[in-house]
Amino acid sequence: MRGITLSYFLQRLGIFFLTIWIAGTVIWIIPHLAPGDPAAAIVSRMSSQGGTVENSDKIIAGFKERFGLNDSLPVQYIRYLGNIVHLDFGYSMANFPASVSDIIGLALPWTLGLLSIAAIIYFLLGNFLGAIMAWDRTPRLVKWLIPVGLIFTSLPSILSALFLAYVFAFLLNWFPLEFAYDANIQPGLTPQFIGSVIQHGILPAMSIILVSFGAWTIGMRGMMITVEGEDYMHLARAKGLNPLYMLYRYSIRNAILPQITAFAITIGTLVSGQLLVEYVFSYQGMGLVIATAILNQDYPVIEGASFILIFMTALAVLILDLIYPLIDPRISYGSR
Amino acid sequence: MANIVGPQQGTVESPPKRWPTAKRMGRFNRWDTPWLNSRLIAGLFIITLILLLGVLGRLFWDTKLAFTGSSPQFLPPVGFTDSLTGNVGTWEHPLGTEASGRDMLALLIVGAPNTFLVGVIASAVGEGVGIILGFSAGYLGGKVDAVIRVLADVSITIPSLLVLIVIQSIFRQVELTTIALLISLFAWPQPTRHIRAQVLSMRESGYVQMAKVSGASTFDIMFREIMPNLIPYLFASFIGNAASAILNAVTLEVLGLGPQRVPTLGGVISYAIQGSALLANMWWWWGFPTLVLAIMFIGLLLVNLGFDEIANPRMRQSSV
Numbered sequence: 001m002r003g004i005t006l007s008y009f010l011q012r013l014g015i016f017f018l019t020i021w022i023a024g025t026v027i028w029i030i031p032h033l034a035p036g037d038p039a040a041a042i043v044s045r046m047s048s049q050g051g052t053v054e055n056s057d058k059i060i061a062g063f064k065e066r067f068g069l070n071d072s073l074p075v076q077y078i079r080y081l082g083n084i085v086h087l088d089f090g091y092s093m094a095n096f097p098a099s100v101s102d103i104i105g106l107a108l109p110w111t112l113g114l115l116s117i118a119a120i121i122y123f124l125l126g127n128f129l130g131a132i133m134a135w136d137r138t139p140r141l142v143k144w145l146i147p148v149g150l151i152f153t154s155l156p157s158i159l160s161a162l163f164l165a166y167v168f169a170f171l172l173n174w175f176p177l178e179f180a181y182d183a184n185i186q187p188g189l190t191p192q193f194i195g196s197v198i199q200h201g202i203l204p205a206m207s208i209i210l211v212s213f214g215a216w217t218i219g220m221r222g223m224m225i226t227v228e229g230e231d232y233m234h235l236a237r238a239k240g241l242n243p244l245y246m247l248y249r250y251s252i253r254n255a256i257l258p259q260i261t262a263f264a265i266t267i268g269t270l271v272s273g274q275l276l277v278e279y280v281f282s283y284q285g286m287g288l289v290i291a292t293a294i295l296n297q298d299y300p301v302i303e304g305a306s307f308i309l310i311f312m313t314a315l316a317v318l319i320l321d322l323i324y325p326l327i328d329p330r331i332s333y334g335s336r
Numbered sequence: 337m338a339n340i341v342g343p344q345q346g347t348v349e350s351p352p353k354r355w356p357t358a359k360r361m362g363r364f365n366r367w368d369t370p371w372l373n374s375r376l377i378a379g380l381f382i383i384t385l386i387l388l389l390g391v392l393g394r395l396f397w398d399t400k401l402a403f404t405g406s407s408p409q410f411l412p413p414v415g416f417t418d419s420l421t422g423n424v425g426t427w428e429h430p431l432g433t434e435a436s437g438r439d440m441l442a443l444l445i446v447g448a449p450n451t452f453l454v455g456v457i458a459s460a461v462g463e464g465v466g467i468i469l470g471f472s473a474g475y476l477g478g479k480v481d482a483v484i485r486v487l488a489d490v491s492i493t494i495p496s497l498l499v500l501i502v503i504q505s506i507f508r509q510v511e512l513t514t515i516a517l518l519i520s521l522f523a524w525p526q527p528t529r530h531i532r533a534q535v536l537s538m539r540e541s542g543y544v545q546m547a548k549v550s551g552a553s554t555f556d557i558m559f560r561e562i563m564p565n566l567i568p569y570l571f572a573s574f575i576g577n578a579a580s581a582i583l584n585a586v587t588l589e590v591l592g593l594g595p596q597r598v599p600t601l602g603g604v605i606s607y608a609i610q611g612s613a614l615l616a617n618m619w620w621w622w623g624f625p626t627l628v629l630a631i632m633f634i635g636l637l638l639v640n641l642g643f644d645e646i647a648n649p650r651m652r653q654s655s656v
Binding site: 015018019022023026027030031151153154155156158159162163165166169170177264265267268269271272275276279280290291293294295297299302303306307309310313314317 | 486489490491492493494495496497498499501502503505506507518521579580583584586587590591592593605609610614615617619622623626629630633634636637
């Protein structure tokens with residue numbers, strides 16, 4: 001049968017919760033395994049700066065209560081899980097009245113926007129290049145040029161970000177070097193604002209695309225070669241079908257399925273790669289929030305922002321898993 | 337019993353004339369082994385070069401210059417003039433110095449091997465765990481397989497970097513090996529999955545059946561019979577894993593969560609970003625560590641592709 005069965009859905013949902021639970025537990029357990037009490041260390045670090053931090057006693061009290069330093073470990077663990085379920089990460093230490101969720105709420109849309117646009121572009125571009133690399137009618141020049149572009153494959157995105165920022169923003173001054181939009185423009189649905197957002201987004205997106213598409217090109221090329229040997233390809237050729245029609249309907253549509261599965265696995269790496277790109281360009285997303293929080297030693301923000309990103313990744317994988325059976329009609333799950 | 341189909345490894349003095357393809361490809365030339373493919377050699381050459389920079393550099397260059405304040409600040413590399421300060425590069429600091437007076441060449445000599453080491457340790461630990469889990473899951477099957485598979489599938493989708501960031505932001509002061517071990521916590525799922533798939537495909541092959549019939553123990557079959565066949569594959573996976581471990585390490589370093597006492601490539605970039613090196617046009621400050629990193633990653637990629645070519649003969653005819 002086609003589509004999603006209940007058992008498949010429940011299984012994927014189970015994996016979704018398991019992912020979040022394992023990530024949350026690792027975050028909690030490792031610092032507790034280490035010698036010394038992490039919460040006490042943070043509180044003492046804060047106390048040592050107490051003279052300069054406003055409301056520090058209130059924060060420390062909240063912190064002590066939040067960490068429940070006097071409770072037993074299992075009680076602390078269960079309280080921690082409870083806070084996670086409520087997405088309650090307390091208050092920012094650097095910007096006190098702001099809660100962590102407020103800060104995340106402002107930054108998350110920027111990250112999701114940049115990330116999804118970059119991901120769609122590099123996935124399509126990478127697979128397209130891989131497909132025409134394996135296609136026998138591609139001009140030789142193109143086949144020779146694509147591997148040159150693959151040099152950037154698997155480089156860290158920090159390298160491409162610094163390189164692009166220096167060349168296109170600093171030296172050539174084609175694009176702005178910092179921020180997600182021009183500070184002089186009032187945010188709103190005006191053409192100027194949207195134009196500014198796009199102009200500011202091009203370099204960060206390019207930094208991600210440049211280092212990411214190559215892996216998909218190589219993977220897609222391998223898949224295309226496998227598909228090329230299939231009997232239905234010989235039949236299609238014998239029938240004299242239009243080569244372009246064959247390329248799309250016969251080769252690409254079959255070769256791309258494993259790529260989609262692979263895509264789900266790499267979302268986590270993708271999120272990590274973006275952190276530094278945002279940091280380099282001062283792009284006001286989650287990466288900048290985390291980087292700033294690290295500089296300010298703002299632990300609740302680091303924890304909250306990282307956890308939300310982990311949650312989002314697991315959610316994206318879940319959605320992709322649920323869409324997949326709809327894309328590939330040959331696969332049926334459960335009742336067989 | 338399954339058919340025993342495998343490559344015949346023995347040397348054949350004179351190939352029969354009915355193998356024209358084999359003759360054309362020169363397969364029986366002693367130097368024509370897949371281990372001598374150009375990518376592997378080029379990649380190993382690059383990696384050796386970077387490690388030599390670390391080893392020989394210490395002999396010929398004073399690494400104490402990597403300490404803060406050991407040199408004049410804001411010196412550009414030889415032959416360049418800094419547009420802001422008007423400083424001119426000298427041979428005393430051929431690659432220039434950064435804002436806190438550290439010599440760039442000394443930083444690279446000390447930092448590059450450190451960054452590389454973190455990746456290698458993390459990857460080695462992850463690969464070891466991956467071998468044990470992957471072989472157990474693939475060969476034993478059943479419930480062991482189910483548990484390991486779910487664990488690996490789940491762990492692989494967790495953005496490891498974020499977990500590391502949270503943990504590191506509590507620890508702060510850490511040694512190189514601690515960071516490496518933390519990173520290795522997330523370096524096992526990828527090899528586990530891949531090795532499991534490979535072992536699954538080997539489990540039914542003839543030589544394994546043969547070993548079973550001869551009464552070899554499960555341990556012997558797994559690690560004495562199957563594993564030697566996977567060696568190029570394990571190397572490829574080790575190198576790929578090392579690259580992603582280095583990537584994690586560098587990211588932590590750039591965010592200021594790396595080791596604070598010893599210089600690392602990411603640590604230098606971190607100071608460069610905080611010191612607005614981009615706006616100050618101090619390209620050498622971020623440029624040299626990025627360049628070394630880029631070369632390191634290209635080297636690792638080439639080695640990885642090279643081992644892939646050995647492990648997977650179908651890739652040999654291709655020319656990417």
